[in-house]
Amino acid sequence: MKNGYTGNNLNRYLIARKILFWLITFTFIGSIPLAVLFSLGYKFDDSSKMFIKTGALYLNTDPVGATIYVNGKKVPATSPTTLRYVLPKIYQVQFEKEGYYSYKKNVAVRQSRVTELDVMLIPIVTTFECLNENFEVYRFFFSKKFLDKKIILFTSEGIYYADFSFASVMQITKEVLPRKVAFTLNDAIEVNDNILLFWDDRHVYSVTVPHDDEPLVRRETIETLYATKEKIHNLYLGFKEHYAIIHEGDQINVIDIHNNGIIFPMVQLKDKNAQVFYDTREEILYFTDYDQGQEKYVLHKKKCKEDLLSRLESFRYERGNEKEIA
Amino acid sequence: MNEGTKKRLLEVIPGLFSWTVIAAFVCLLLIKPELAALILIVYLLYLTARFVYMTLLLLLAHRRVVRYRNIVWSETYPAIETDLTLEQIVHVVLYPVYNEPEDVIERSLAALMETDYNHKKIVVVLAGEEREDGIERKLNGAKKKWTSSFFDILITIHPKDIKGEIPAKGANATYAAKKVKAYLETKGYNIEHVVISCFDSDTKPSKCYFSCLTYHFLTHPRRHQISYQPFPIYSNNIFEAPSFARIIEMGSTFWQLIESMKFDKFITFSSHSMSFKTLVDVGYWPVDMISDDSVIFWKCFLHFNGEYQTYPLEVPVYMDIACGQGLWDTIKIQYRQKRRWAWGVENFVYVCMGFMSNKKITLSKKMSRVFQLLDNHIHWATWAIIVSFFTPLIMIWAQHRLQKQLIFFNLSYINGMISNLLLVILVLCVVMSKQFLPSRPHHVSRWFYVSYILQWLLLPMVSAVLGSIPALDAQTRLMFGRYLSFHRTPKEVKKT
Numbered sequence: 001m002k003n004g005y006t007g008n009n010l011n012r013y014l015i016a017r018k019i020l021f022w023l024i025t026f027t028f029i030g031s032i033p034l035a036v037l038f039s040l041g042y043k044f045d046d047s048s049k050m051f052i053k054t055g056a057l058y059l060n061t062d063p064v065g066a067t068i069y070v071n072g073k074k075v076p077a078t079s080p081t082t083l084r085y086v087l088p089k090i091y092q093v094q095f096e097k098e099g100y101y102s103y104k105k106n107v108a109v110r111q112s113r114v115t116e117l118d119v120m121l122i123p124i125v126t127t128f129e130c131l132n133e134n135f136e137v138y139r140f141f142f143s144k145k146f147l148d149k150k151i152i153l154f155t156s157e158g159i160y161y162a163d164f165s166f167a168s169v170m171q172i173t174k175e176v177l178p179r180k181v182a183f184t185l186n187d188a189i190e191v192n193d194n195i196l197l198f199w200d201d202r203h204v205y206s207v208t209v210p211h212d213d214e215p216l217v218r219r220e221t222i223e224t225l226y227a228t229k230e231k232i233h234n235l236y237l238g239f240k241e242h243y244a245i246i247h248e249g250d251q252i253n254v255i256d257i258h259n260n261g262i263i264f265p266m267v268q269l270k271d272k273n274a275q276v277f278y279d280t281r282e283e284i285l286y287f288t289d290y291d292q293g294q295e296k297y298v299l300h301k302k303k304c305k306e307d308l309l310s311r312l313e314s315f316r317y318e319r320g321n322e323k324e325i326a
Numbered sequence: 327m328n329e330g331t332k333k334r335l336l337e338v339i340p341g342l343f344s345w346t347v348i349a350a351f352v353c354l355l356l357i358k359p360e361l362a363a364l365i366l367i368v369y370l371l372y373l374t375a376r377f378v379y380m381t382l383l384l385l386l387a388h389r390r391v392v393r394y395r396n397i398v399w400s401e402t403y404p405a406i407e408t409d410l411t412l413e414q415i416v417h418v419v420l421y422p423v424y425n426e427p428e429d430v431i432e433r434s435l436a437a438l439m440e441t442d443y444n445h446k447k448i449v450v451v452l453a454g455e456e457r458e459d460g461i462e463r464k465l466n467g468a469k470k471k472w473t474s475s476f477f478d479i480l481i482t483i484h485p486k487d488i489k490g491e492i493p494a495k496g497a498n499a500t501y502a503a504k505k506v507k508a509y510l511e512t513k514g515y516n517i518e519h520v521v522i523s524c525f526d527s528d529t530k531p532s533k534c535y536f537s538c539l540t541y542h543f544l545t546h547p548r549r550h551q552i553s554y555q556p557f558p559i560y561s562n563n564i565f566e567a568p569s570f571a572r573i574i575e576m577g578s579t580f581w582q583l584i585e586s587m588k589f590d591k592f593i594t595f596s597s598h599s600m601s602f603k604t605l606v607d608v609g610y611w612p613v614d615m616i617s618d619d620s621v622i623f624w625k626c627f628l629h630f631n632g633e634y635q636t637y638p639l640e641v642p643v644y645m646d647i648a649c650g651q652g653l654w655d656t657i658k659i660q661y662r663q664k665r666r667w668a669w670g671v672e673n674f675v676y677v678c679m680g681f682m683s684n685k686k687i688t689l690s691k692k693m694s695r696v697f698q699l700l701d702n703h704i705h706w707a708t709w710a711i712i713v714s715f716f717t718p719l720i721m722i723w724a725q726h727r728l729q730k731q732l733i734f735f736n737l738s739y740i741n742g743m744i745s746n747l748l749l750v751i752l753v754l755c756v757v758m759s760k761q762f763l764p765s766r767p768h769h770v771s772r773w774f775y776v777s778y779i780l781q782w783l784l785l786p787m788v789s790a791v792l793g794s795i796p797a798l799d800a801q802t803r804l805m806f807g808r809y810l811s812f813h814r815t816p817k818e819v820k821k822t
Contacts, residue, residue, distance in 0.1 A: 010589055010637075013386055017587055020382050028375040032368055039367045039740070041732045056732055082735075114735045 041112050043085040053111040057083040060118045066097040131166045138182035154182040172209050173220035192241045201231050226255050236278035247276035336675040341805035344707040351716050363733045374744050380584050381751050387583035394640035399537035408544045418522040420451040422498040426527045435472045443536035450479045453502035457486040496618025500610040520602035528646040529597040538641045554599040556639040557582045559762045560647045565770045567647040568656050569781035570788045575647045576759050586638030594623040597643050617670040624677050631686040668800035669810050671703045710794035714786050
């Protein structure tokens with residue numbers, strides 16, 4: 001600067017500022033209607049030359065990264081993705097991912113809404129891990145215990161416990177259940193004090209499970225704890241796991257697990273279609289039965305906790321009236 | 327309607343607007359969340375436009391600063407054709423002092439000595455307060471040490487409890503300025519040749535501050551109708567201050583640079599300079615207001631019937647980041663400082679009252695200035711609350727209650743886009759702010775620069791807590807007539 005006031009330098013900035021201000025202001029004002037239309041999902045339709053309210057389609061899979069086809073056309077992005085400005089109608093959406101079954105579904109897109117399609121893909125099973133042992137496995141059941149989960153195996157060499165990873169196998173008894181019997185077993189359940197109960201349609205069996213530190217020196221015998229002419233629908237542990245509550249035919253009976261032959265009739269049901277459940281933890285019995293007075297199936301409930309063993313013999317339900325009979 | 331009633335009504339307006347904006351959002355969210363989302367989208371777009379505009383202004387301001395950074399102003403004097411000579415110009419540098427440590431005053435005086443202007447043309451005024459114990463001894467100590475370096479060092483002691491005054495910087499500065507006038511007249515100086523700079527006690531002017539100021543005073547065709555405002559850089563203690571405080575103060579620097587580009591509407595802030603004659607003509611700084619630094623501008627504006635401006639000087643002054651003893655103390659001090667700055671909303675009342683009685687300023691100019699004041703303060707009090715609280719709140723609400731509505735989905739989408747754009751702006755700010763960092767002292771680790779970059783991630787939360795909330799606090803107090811009292815910002819020179 002040689003001469004004069006530098007104030008002129010501000011004029012340049014003033015002009016630049018005013019240009020910027022009005023440019024940004026008009027851009028903002030002009031963008032408001034576009035922003036409103038965009039936010040509400042409007043899209044300009046070339047064919048009808050009108051703004052149409054659209055919706056959005058959110059597509060996700062587990063696992064992610066699936067190729068997506070909408071009405072047969074491949075979508076550029078993989079899952080998860082959101083398709084915007086989708087006209088409201090029904091679309092066929094297909095997910096493809098290597099190693100998984102293809103998933104196809106029709107989805108209805110609504111205007112001003114986000115329609116979500118979140119699916120789990122099922123892997124195609126091609127290889128399996130085998131339990132490599134010398135015996136044949138006839139039946140298997142999962143332990144119902146919360147801790148120390150294992151698989152109960154009925155095999156050609158006896159009864160075994162296996163862990164979930166197939167890493168270790170422990171023999172419980174060398175006594176072999178005949179194959180024909182093993183194939184008919186419905187379930188198995190462990191009792192706290194190392195007894196294993198298992199049953200088929202007509203019999204309840206038990207075997208003592210040796211403690212971990214006991215060598216399997218003797219052949220633990222499989223005992224028939226209970227035999228019935230009626231079909232056994234289900235079996236539950238109850239009364240602090242001293243008893244098994246058995247739903248057989250149209251009866252609910254209670255059998256002593258530790259002493260063979262001790263049986264108490266608990267409930268005489270009216271209908272063979274009755275459903276029974278015993279909550280082992282809360283000691284509550286639930287069952288549905290047909291009530292002839294009300295002419296409908298009714299859900300019943302009985303808390304058994306306060307009914308101690310000493311009262312068990314005299315406990316009985318009467319139809320319609322829940323009262324004790326001494 | 328009497329003056330008192332008018333004043334009270336005006337005091338309610340800014341806070342009423344701000345709270346209305348916030349309350350409207352809350353009510354809409356509860357009653358019509360889709361409409362709230364739509365309005366929020368438009369607001370976010372507006373905010374984006376505003377931030378883009380501000381960023382472009384910041385870039386312009388930054389370019390201007392860089393362009394004039396290396397000018398040796400004193401070398402331009404021979405070429406100046408003006409009615410005044412350099413020898414006629416006297417600078418008065420006024421430091422209002424209250425409970426300032428001696429080393430802060432020492433540091434400021436030492437910084438004056440480092441300027442490239444003839445120190446014998448500078449009269450330093452140390453304005454103390456009677457209610458501070460030992461003030462005379464403190465100031466006399468400084469005078470004894472430095473008096474030979476300047477034309478003179480004047481000490482004034484502002485008496486306490488003067489009727490009509492509040493204990494604030496403006497009252498002290500006015501008392502001192504009156505003493506300076508009497509002093510100059512006894513020395514035979516023409517006050518039309520005097521430039522007064524009112525500095526905070528921690529202000530260190532840049533090396534060429536006075537030469538630049540003198541240049542503009544000599545050459546501006548309306549030198550008495552201009553205030554001269556440097557841009558503040560809060561870097562005196564930047565290496566010792568907590569990171570959130572650094573961001574806030576850097577934001578203040580950016581704000582001043584941005585405002586300097588709107589120089590036709592630029593007003594004075596903190597440390598600045600002006601014609602001493604004008605100061606006398608308008609009756610000095612206000613003695614009953616806290617925001618004396620900005621009110622003095624409005625006094626001049628009204629006095630000259632709208633023909634008064636603030637010139638953005640091309641040079642900075644260096645100031646302290648307000649810090650306390652520890653993190654929570656610093657947060658408290660920062661909050662109080664920002665609330666005091668936001669108390670500048672009292673200018674709205676002053677300006678409106680002034681405009682009502684001034685018939686010479688055009689209506690368009692009045693409306694433009696009133697709108698500028700209101701807009702700045704309402705925006706300050708609300709934007710960070712809306713962005714940091716309402717936007718996430720509405721998206722969480724929508725997630726749980728109305729998740730399938732497209733409008734909320736698009737709000738989330740637009741919010742994401744805007745966040746990305748603001749990230750770009752943030753990166754620009756980080757790069758630009760580096761220009762204002764002083765050289766790293768030896769005792770400061772290189773890791774400082776890592777924390778300096780990462781600190782900017784705190785910006786959204788800091789903006790709300792130490793930006794909008796103090797502003798809302800100030801406006802609410804004004805609404806209810808709970809006037810703010812002056813809290814001195816503590817300063818200290820950290821020994822290394």
